[in-house]
Amino acid sequence: MTEALSDNTAALQLRIANWLAHTRDVDIAIDSDQEQASRKALKLRQAIIEGNLETESLTVDEDLKETLSALVSHLVESEATAPERLRHAGAVCQFINRLTWTDDPLAEKRDLLLECAEIGWAAIRLLVEKVTRHDTGNGSTETHPAGTDRVYPTCQPNRDSIAALIELLRHRLDSYPSGVAEVSTEIYGWFQNAAGAIGLSDETCFGQGEVALLAGGAYRHLGKRDDATRWLDRAEVSFRTLADPTGLARVSYARLCLRHEMGDYGHVLAFLPPVRGFFEHRGMLQESMKCRLLEAVALKQSGRREEALSLLERIHFSLLKSDTSTLAARILAEIGDLHQLRGETAKAMASFSKAIALLGASEVCLARADLKMFIGAAHWGEGQCHAALKAFQSSLADYAHLKMVARVAYMRLYIADTLLDLYRPREAEREILAALPTIEAQKMVPEGFAAVALLKESVRRRKTDPNALRELREHLQASK
């Protein structure tokens, strides 16, 4: 896979050399008028906000890309109030998300989405600060109980801006779970304290439910399962109050993801079909695909690999029609992993290459980190320990960046095992010693306690027991 990346770079360098040879001493005229693009951007923004635009009727050509780029610049420079900026950024984000963007090797669509998310993010922080702090008039600030008249008149988001806020936070869930957890917690508290002050009561309840659901997902990514469960309970209470079946189905899905991470695959396979059926009945394609992906991974972990592969291939085929690149990349990564487990390394690598292409120039995210781990496992299976080590270390760096401490500990054990294969026991010991405190503190392997003790003892004697290491890894894999 490292070679595949090198091939991509070499091919790009060749294209660059070709381009430079053709454009040397040449005036490259770009038919672009910034003022005109700016005017079009303002018109487009108005149409998006008013909801007068169907994305199906639009072709993403250079002209539209130019206009969207100018529109994002406008959002950055906008002097609108925080709730307005939040609403605008959310609307533009949703609009861009729906556009089908072809030939995008630089991931321009993703960049525009992320920049919109950043704008919304800044507005959210401003809103939260406005609610929780106020100027005391003597130059200092003090924490202020939210919900007072002094603060609220300047920041009363309606249902639209709450929806925009949720969309923006959701967009960051895979790439910044710790930030989403933190901000969701703050905003939940804000909604709670401001009951009656923000819009209608069902809007507050809706906001609380959505934010709690996001916080549940973020804490799950961070490996804090107790916190995740508590947040999902809060989300369920809000959606029950609203009698919102879609919200409740999404909470059920999130709970099943959590059960899956706890290794309860039988439970997941038993209760997933009605949830998926609900989403299919409502025409919620993305959610039903996510259910199928979860089902396939649960089948894989239960040892039913043929069924898992067949299901993944079916959902990948149906996904090709829609533009959900991260989901498609995750499906391809799982297909590759299943091929790897069957010993079909060439097929596995082909799937991983496609997944890499789909993720493109994306920032560090969970899908990328998982993919690197799968690639490492494939190399390892082939006995290419150096390549495996490199991929595992890169995956570990991504998990560490995402602050997913449980995954970091898990990867350290993989790295230690690879280092033992490379006859580098001292480095392996260091990795194990770095991983064990997290494994113990997070109670990652309640039933693998003996393996932890055994491994600890063998490392203490400076004679790492590879069997104890492997046993612990297997326990972790089952509960990951």
Next chain:
Amino acid sequence: MSSGEPAVRVPGGPQAESVPDAAEIEAFFHEFFRPLVRRAVRRHRLSTDDARDVVQEAFVVALTKMGPEGNAAAWLKQVVDFLAINLNRTRARRAELLRRWVASSSTMQRSMSLGMEDD
């Protein structure tokens, strides 16, 4: 020319010679050159002309410094960002120096003319 078409004019370049590469050049223009120019304009507030120069410079850097590992497209975007930041920084520094120089020279001129009046 319609909006978005590459207008690369190779002086004296025979048309027949560039025909096999024309499609590739156009594809590269749409896939890499134009999006990078837009990025530099949007994120760094450069004019289209400055952005174009920055992107060309990034391509030159890529030929010599792009490593075999990692994400080539992400690397390229980062180089464009660095070069655009450098350009803006250099401009700001020059503007500041010019401002100081103008201020000090006008003070000097004023003191010189005052001195002459004293004489």
